[in-house]
Amino acid sequence: MIESNLPVLIILSPLCAALICMLLTAIHRELGRAVVVLAVLVSLVMSVMQLRLVIDGGPIHYAIGNYAVPYGIELVIDSLNALIIVMISLIGFLTVLSAGNFSDRRPLVHGAANTILALLITGLLGMASTGDVFNLYVFLEITSLSAYCLIALGGSRGVVSAYRYLLVGTIAATLYLIGVALLYGATGTLNMGDMAEILDKGDHDNVMLLASCFLIPAFGIKMALFPFHGWQPSAYTHAEPGTRPLISGVMGKLPALAMFRYFYCIFGTDFVYVKYMMAVLGVFSVIGMLYGSIMAMWQSDIRKMLAYSSVAQISYISLGFAVGTPVALAGAFLHMLGHAFMKGGLFFCTGAVRFKYGTADLNDFGRLYKKMPLTGGLLTLAALSMIGIPPTAGFFSKWYLALGAAGQHEWIYIAVLVISSLLNAAYFFKLIEKLFIQKSSGIRERWSSRELELPVTLLVPIVVCFIAILGIGLCNAWIVDVLMMSLEGVGL
Amino acid sequence: MSFNWLSWLPLEYRPLCAVLVSLCASGLIYVLGEHVHRNLREGITLSAAVIKIILVYSLIPAALAGNEVKLELFRIVKGVSFALSVDPAGMVFACVAATLWLLTSVYSIGYMRGHGEENQTGYFAAFAMCLSAATGLCFAANLLTFFIFFEVLTVATYPLVVHYRDDEAVASGRKYLAYTLISGQIFFAAIVIVYAVSGTMDFKPGGFLTADMLPMPWALIVFFMMVGAGIVKAGVMPLHSWLPAAMVAPTPVSALLHAVAVVKAGAFCTLRVVLYVFGPELAKDCGGAQLLAWMAVFTIIVSSFIAMRKTNLKARLAFSTVGQLSYIVLGICILTPFSTAGALYHIVAHAFMKITLFMAAGAIFVTTHKKDITEMVGLGRRMPVTMGAFAAASIGIAGFPFFAGFVSKANIIFGAVEAGQPLFVATLIASALLALAYLMPVVLIAFKKEVDNPDFREFGEANPRMLVPLVLAAVLSAVLGIAPNLGLHLFDLSLMAGNSIFDPLM
Amino acid sequence: MxxxxxxxxxxxxxxxxxxxxxxxxxxxxxxxxxxxxxxxxxxxxxxxxxxxxxxxxxxxxTIPVALSGAxxxxxxxxxxxxxxxxxxxxxxxxxxxxxxxxxxxxxxxxxxxEEDDLLYREKLLSMETQRTREKLKKQDQQSKDK
Structure with missing residues (x-):
């Protein structure tokens, strides 16, 4: 019973929690949060089960409410999004777990924050699972609306960033709808698989070309790809501190997955202009990688530095799409998984530092490793992974990306990968220098305990991210095998 | 030597254990270091060093017999496995690194305590990490495994370079990172290209690349992209300047950098790339080997002259290292069996001699706080053993017979003669004289008879924890000169490596 | 036409x-x-x-509502x-x-x-937080010195 309905249960569990969270918070302050934590944990367990099912039995097609497929909404779980769903629910769980430490004193706001966080997770899970282009829009908007709210909860600067993001995000959603309208007009279907078949049969190149002109900016804005990234740095910086790992680590990846679905699963190789579209994407990625890293170098606020580094890192993923061979696509998805834990981990660390010392200024990080050894350890590991030092996750995604680019004789992409890692090294070693070498500044502890450097709910995410970064690095061959189950025959 | 009692541990797992033992030691030291007594912490280092020596030595018979010892552990990326294997060339370097780890560890304990250094835990942890990476380098069976250890070594050395955590240390740390990371990333790009064109990564004596995989201009470009990482670490000019800058670190670190692991890893990387990836034929045909050889010649001569002008003892030794490492690079690039064997043996010889010199410099510094050569007048009378060892090692570096340096240089010269390169022969001989010219003055100043320097009245000989390893290293470098095959058969291994590359049938 | x-x-x-x-x-x-x-x-x-x-x-x-005739x-x-x-x-x-x-x-x-007002005020705000941070640090330093 549970097994056959897994795809929808994973999404429903946090949704139900979100619906009852406010009510429960009215009864007792922490009750609502407890239910959300539990619900996301349930999702996590089920998503692992689902991943096992997909690996053993191939893709799952699930028709919601048993409506026949091209008419009803379908959830399609192949090995790609099964892995991504595990990633979302794991980081979502860790975020919900640690967010309690940053909660607002007012019980209503506290309850609302948890409700919205659960909704955000619902939206992300839905975006990953859905096989219907309009359903994707709905989940995209659920994600974005909850993200606006969570960013607005981060103080007065957050409200302004959230408003700007809302305007830009709505433009993106509108552009996406126009793209959908064009494709629906040409094919008369909204189901991804059905649409791909119909597009295959007829001559729809012009429609696809026009649609992709709307879709690239739409997804570009949502994933903060250069040059559509303007809203991102301030939004990531000022978001509600407890939710930053999820917002900055995971939220940008789902539009990227959607972009992949459009260009490789729906349009596919029969779209004659796909090469050119991917070349445009490649140019954006190349400039974005350099621009993001260079901007990150000048920031003294660590959150802003990490936000700009995300602009560069998301370009790694789109670079993989631009190369388009199965190996490069596998690299892009590996980077999606790895980067979520790296960036999430870095934000968990900055959150922990903020929790303990109330600062996010890089200059206050002097000799932090003595006071917070685990946090310092994860910061270092994640930084090394961002640079791409083996055996961390970042190295191996770079390896597959570069290998794919070499296979296509795209030497410029390899050169840019190398330069970008070196620029990453320039600012991440600044962080490492601060952590280990610079004299500690006079920051005061707000929280102290004799046994632990941090509360357990903050330590667990840090330890899990540490293990995940190393684990994804060392088990990358297995992960790529799983990814390849869906990528074989997809690429250019 | 017999290692039958170790037979419960299968041969192919021993390289892995040799890597893991120092990795575990590093982790243990980092986690426990601040919480346990320092003697226990140093106990971890020493016991790991002893276990590692046993493990590495126990592999020698297999390597000598030419047995295939290979362990494919898991797939590191799709299509390439994490593989460790034992071959003569790697064995030579592994023996050196393992032996000298023990010596430097004992010495470090004396130095760090004698000097009252801070952050000793981090120091010993990073040191063990470096050794783990260096051992991994020796046994890596394919390029990717090699690269992983290479980068780990790069990163693990960084905390050692910035050990003092002052502005100077930070500056040289940045310089070190700039040089090694840039060259490392370019190496990475080249590895990707090599894998894309050849579809294999396994090291093969004589190389696995052929001219039709990489057409001419590409071959040269990829050659230098790969060799670049090696020669940056080995300090070949004009890419050497991080090495003298890194002299701000404590002396045992310099000893490690110069003698045990880091620069040797660079030389070893050059060896693997030139002879096991490209192979003599392609290296010669693309013109890379000749260019590299001339860079080495340039470095040998120029660095000797620079060394003469340095009055800081450690800086002088640093430039001596730059020159000596280029011997190895030159030996590799001459591309004959003898020169390759000589180059490999020079890794051994130079390691023992240079570590003696650095340990002596460190012992002088800890005991008298003198860094400058001009201040060392009359030091020999106070520290006769230290300075005696220094003198012996200096003569060895110059390549006098009955010292290890002679064996290696003689072989490189044989190789050069065989290859018909009289200019290389002349360079090697001239540089021997130059080495004498920059190292002997130190000895002569120290043993000046007529002066009785008042600075040194209160000092005696160095602390025995520093003195013993130092004398041991000096003795070993003499012993290896008289009987190059003693115990470990290092010379036979070098010859085997040379022959296997140039005559795969042998 | x-x-x-x-x-x-x-x-x-x-x-x-x-x-x-x-x-x-x-x-x-x-x-x-x-x-x-x-x-x-x-x-x-x-x-x-x-x-x-x-x-x-x-x-x-016609409109998609079921009609008797259609x-x-x-x-x-x-x-x-x-x-x-x-x-x-x-x-x-x-x-x-x-x-x-x-x-x-x-x-x-x-x-x-109004956007330009807002930008101006944001700038003021960031300058102010910078100033209070420095003030706090100075106070810390002073209390430590004492």
Whole structure:
């Protein structure tokens, strides 16, 4: 019973929690949060089960409410999004777990924050699972609306960033709808698989070309790809501190997955202009990688530095799409998984530092490793992974990306990968220098305990991210095998 | 030597254990270091060093017999496995690194305590990490495994370079990172290209690349992209300047950098790339080997002259290292069996001699706080053993017979003669004289008879924890000169490596 | 002339929709007042709703509500775009609600919803936090020195 309905249960569990969270918070302050934590944990367990099912039995097609497929909404779980769903629910769980430490004193706001966080997770899970282009829009908007709210909860600067993001995000959603309208007009279907078949049969190149002109900016804005990234740095910086790992680590990846679905699963190789579209994407990625890293170098606020580094890192993923061979696509998805834990981990660390010392200024990080050894350890590991030092996750995604680019004789992409890692090294070693070498500044502890450097709910995410970064690095061959189950025959 | 009692541990797992033992030691030291007594912490280092020596030595018979010892552990990326294997060339370097780890560890304990250094835990942890990476380098069976250890070594050395955590240390740390990371990333790009064109990564004596995989201009470009990482670490000019800058670190670190692991890893990387990836034929045909050889010649001569002008003892030794490492690079690039064997043996010889010199410099510094050569007048009378060892090692570096340096240089010269390169022969001989010219003055100043320097009245000989390893290293470098095959058969291994590359049938 | 007429008759509605969309986007970009930006955002969303409804249109079809006289599907216009746009309207309602409440907050915290005023005040704010941070640090230093 549970097994056959897994795809929808994973999404429903946090949704139900979100619906009852406010009510429960009215009864007792922490009750609502407890239910959300539990619900996301349930999702996590089920998503692992689902991943096992997909690996053993191939893709799952699930028709919601048993409506026949091209008419009803379908959830399609192949090995790609099964892995991504595990990633979302794991980081979502860790975020919900640690967010309690940053909660607002007012019980209503506290309850609302948890409700919205659960909704955000619902939206992300839905975006990953859905096989219907309009359903994707709905989940995209659920994600974005909850993200606006969570960013607005981060103080007065957050409200302004959230408003700007809302305007830009709505433009993106509108552009996406126009793209959908064009494709629906040409094919008369909204189901991804059905649409791909119909597009295959007829001559729809012009429609696809026009649609992709709307879709690239739409997804570009949502994933903060250069040059559509303007809203991102301030939004990531000022978001509600407890939710930053999820917002900055995971939220940008789902539009990227959607972009992949459009260009490789729906349009596919029969779209004659796909090469050119991917070349445009490649140019954006190349400039974005350099621009993001260079901007990150000048920031003294660590959150802003990490936000700009995300602009560069998301370009790694789109670079993989631009190369388009199965190996490069596998690299892009590996980077999606790895980067979520790296960036999430870095934000968990900055959150922990903020929790303990109330600062996010890089200059206050002097000799932090003595006071917070685990946090310092994860910061270092994640930084090394961002640079791409083996055996961390970042190295191996770079390896597959570069290998794919070499296979296509795209030497410029390899050169840019190398330069970008070196620029990453320039600012991440600044962080490492601060952590280990610079004299500690006079920051005061707000929280102290004799046994632990941090509360357990903050330590667990840090330890899990540490293990995940190393684990994804060392088990990358297995992960790529799983990814390849869906990528074989997809690429250019 | 017999290692039958170790037979419960299968041969192919021993390289892995040799890597893991120092990795575990590093982790243990980092986690426990601040919480346990320092003697226990140093106990971890020493016991790991002893276990590692046993493990590495126990592999020698297999390597000598030419047995295939290979362990494919898991797939590191799709299509390439994490593989460790034992071959003569790697064995030579592994023996050196393992032996000298023990010596430097004992010495470090004396130095760090004698000097009252801070952050000793981090120091010993990073040191063990470096050794783990260096051992991994020796046994890596394919390029990717090699690269992983290479980068780990790069990163693990960084905390050692910035050990003092002052502005100077930070500056040289940045310089070190700039040089090694840039060259490392370019190496990475080249590895990707090599894998894309050849579809294999396994090291093969004589190389696995052929001219039709990489057409001419590409071959040269990829050659230098790969060799670049090696020669940056080995300090070949004009890419050497991080090495003298890194002299701000404590002396045992310099000893490690110069003698045990880091620069040797660079030389070893050059060896693997030139002879096991490209192979003599392609290296010669693309013109890379000749260019590299001339860079080495340039470095040998120029660095000797620079060394003469340095009055800081450690800086002088640093430039001596730059020159000596280029011997190895030159030996590799001459591309004959003898020169390759000589180059490999020079890794051994130079390691023992240079570590003696650095340990002596460190012992002088800890005991008298003198860094400058001009201040060392009359030091020999106070520290006769230290300075005696220094003198012996200096003569060895110059390549006098009955010292290890002679064996290696003689072989490189044989190789050069065989290859018909009289200019290389002349360079090697001239540089021997130059080495004498920059190292002997130190000895002569120290043993000046007529002066009785008042600075040194209160000092005696160095602390025995520093003195013993130092004398041991000096003795070993003499012993290896008289009987190059003693115990470990290092010379036979070098010859085997040379022959296997140039005559795969042998 | 007839060509233009027939073009307008067939595709004119798309042209109008496009103009509406362009107006909305241009307004978001150029307006200085955040409230106006929000209104323009709504105009833009309405344009897309029109676009979808045009797709569902067909000559001679009636509204997609079951009528006694018409049994064939061909007699109705496509109901799906209407259904989709109901969802889109709900989403745009939600977005507008969130936008309005954010605007209230901005007005509350900054006292203005004009963009250039806001930028100026943000700058002041960041300078102030910088100053208080430095002050705190100095106090810390002083208390330590004592």
């Amino acid at each position: 007839t060509m233009i007429n027939s073009f307008l008759a067939e595709k004119g509605i798309y042209l109008l929709t496009f103009i509406l969309l362009a107006l909305g986007v241009a307004g978001i970009i150029t307006c200085n007042n955040y409230m106006k930006k929000l209104i323009c955002m709504n105009i833009m969303q309405v344009a897309v709703i029109f676009l979808f409804l045009c797709l569902g249109q067909k000559r001679g079809g 049994a064939e599907a061909a007699e109705y216009i496509n109901p799906l775009p209407h259904g989709l746009m109901l969802t889109a309207i709900v989403v745009s309602l939600g977005t507008t609600a969130v936008g309005l409440s954010l605007l209230l907050r901005i007005k509350e915290k900054y006292g203005t919803i």
